[in-house]
Amino acid sequence: MVVRLGSLKINNMATTLSSKIVKIRKEHQCYSCYRKFPIGTQMNYWAGLYEGTFNACYSCLTCVQVMNMDTETEFPEGYVNEMLSKGESPEQLLERLK
Numbered sequence: 001m002v003v004r005l006g007s008l009k010i011n012n013m014a015t016t017l018s019s020k021i022v023k024i025r026k027e028h029q030c031y032s033c034y035r036k037f038p039i040g041t042q043m044n045y046w047a048g049l050y051e052g053t054f055n056a057c058y059s060c061l062t063c064v065q066v067m068n069m070d071t072e073t074e075f076p077e078g079y080v081n082e083m084l085s086k087g088e089s090p091e092q093l094l095e096r097l098k
């Protein structure tokens, strides 16, 4: 079963407590593509329990869209980064998947 809450979907090992789009107030690294984003960027903040442990992470909106295109897959850390072809950006990946 896939849990879909807010704009970020997490696999069934996770319980979502909070998932929302926020404007970041300090630099954050995207959980999925590992890019760093500057203050003021809109990112998806997710907080919840993963295998019983509290976790919180930020994902860029491009990665959220990539993850939302797949209804079954689990999304471990670095998920989008690993899907990229050499030299491809997450935005190009998103276009390729559309």
Ligand SMILES: [Zn+2]
Binding pocket: 030, 031, 032, 033, 034, 035, 059, 060, 061, 062, 063, 080, 090
């Ligand atoms: Zn990202």
